[in-house]
Amino acid sequence: MIAALALLTACGLPRSGPSKKEIYSGAVEHGGNAAIIYVNEHVTRTANFSPSYGFSQSFRNSSAIGADEIRPGDVLGLSIWENVDDGLLTSLGTSSTQLQEIQVDSGGYIFVPYAGRIQASGNTPDELRQIITEKLSDQTPDPQVTVARVAGDGATVSVMGKVVSQGVFPIERPTRTLSAMLAKAGGVAIEPEISVITVKRGSETGKVWLTDLYSSPTNDIALRPGDIILVEEDQRSFTALGALGGQTRVPLGNEMISAVEAIAMVGGLSSNLADPTGVFIMRDEPPSVASKVLGKQVNGTQRIAYVLDLTRPNGLFLARDFLIRDEDTVYVTEAPYVQWQKTIGAITGGLNSANTVSNLTDGNN
Structure with a gap:
């Protein structure tokens, strides 16, 4: 035995x-x-x-960009009125000229006829209006200029992952913060409790739980041009093994x-x-x-x-x-x-099996 x-x-x-x-x-x-x-x-x-998620001070200290500030890549619309019948830009019988979809080049400049190459980036539409007006005043009496920022493509962020609508979105006055931009993308497409928001800015990366984003105003950081926002399901987990009711990988969530x-x-x-x-x-x-x-x-x-x-x-x-x-x-x-x-069971089970075989053999004889 x-x-x-x-x-x-x-x-x-x-x-x-x-x-x-x-x-x-x-x-x-x-x-x-x-x-x-x-x-x-x-x-x-x-x-x-x-270890907890959160944004560094450099993220939190970034101020909101001016929503009206013109940047390279933006598209502008100009309207110019002249107080003469036959002006520099207007044709006979008209008093105004519309210059639509003027794109600010990579250097931040635009070209306006008779005003020349003008630096637009870094200025607000009103500041650019004054610059163009001064440039044209030397060539036509009392010109009136309006400047509209048609699109904010020069200041954009990319929103990807588990959102309703992925894409590249301009930073505009209503969408200058992280929570507002997520709302612009339709919100998250997974359970809020397991949603993790990652923001990549240059070489720096920060993460935050969606629930912490809304519960703590300091996590609702101001966005900067070129930010990448990724929404994903939390992957943290532990593994349970051994003499338990179940052996499996278990998600941690944010608890x-x-x-x-x-x-x-x-x-x-x-x-x-x-x-x-x-x-x-x-x-x-x-x-x-x-x-x-x-x-x-x-x-x-x-x-x-x-x-x-x-x-x-x-x-x-x-x-x-x-x-x-x-x-x-x-x-x-x-x-x-x-x-x-288990050992006793294996032995007694083996002996019982042997006795059964022996009994069967004896019965056949």
């Missing part, structure tokens, strides 16, 4: 993953590359570093999820298999957090397996306070008796 048990144990019975003893054998002190840390109140406070909640989300501990003293949260810790947890200065990312013993008096409280992070693995080991039970 003992020989059969040893043989089955050596061969390896089906199980949901490594045992608690096997995980401990991979600890740093045994030549492995993972630190095994029992969770206590100090560890909970130290390890509950939760703060504790170890207890993470276990509950996959059906809780398996009452027939789980070892409540062997709840592991495995993660790669940044050096700033790992140094505090380990009590010594370390360089580079560290692999840490946090151990929760739910049978301790404060075990459930610690699990309730320990926060789960993106890419965590929540693993629950099987109780030691489970393997023993």
Whole structure:
């Protein structure tokens, strides 16, 4: 009997993953590359570093651009009135000339007949009107000029991803902020609770939850020409494995999820298999957090397996306070008796099968 048990144990019975003893054998002190840390109140406070989304000060300090400021790429419309019957620009019998769809070139200039090449960018339509009027005054008496900014193509942002209407949109007076531009694009096309907004500006990138965008005015940043706005579904998740009610990848959303909640989300501990003293949260810790947890200065990312013993008096409280992070693995080991039970079952099942075959053989004889 003992020989059969040893043989089955050596061969390896089906199980949901490594045992608690096997995980401990991979600890740093045994030549492995993972630190095994029992969770206590100090560890909970130290390890509950939760990276958050948000915009840097450079994003938040950017002032709204002047909606009327002319930029390269803008399209202008000019109307010029002259107080003479046969003016510079007007034909006989007419008093005004319409110059429509004059595009500001890449250098910021436009060309107006008899006024020459004029720098339009950096001026408002009214300032440009005064410049053109002064240029023409030397050649025609008391000219009257109006300037209209027909389109804002020179100050645009790109809106992409999970929005109702993707496209390139001009920054105009009603759409100078992030929330207003999202509304211009029809709003997000996914659940607001899982929507993440990314803004890329040159080499800098910032992210914010859609819900935080509307709850905090400081996140509603002013847009700048060339900004790229991307709306996507949050991809943060943790993986649940071992003696649990389910083994799966679970989205985090924008909630703060504790170890207890993470276990509950996959059906809780398996009452027939789980070892409540062997709840592991495995993660790669940044050096700033790992140094505090380990009590010594370390360089580079560290692999840490946090151990929760739910049978301790404060075990459930610690699990309730320990926060789960993106890419965590929540693993629950099987109780030691489970393997023993499987071994006994395999032996007695094998013996019963052998007796059945023997009985069948005897009956045939």
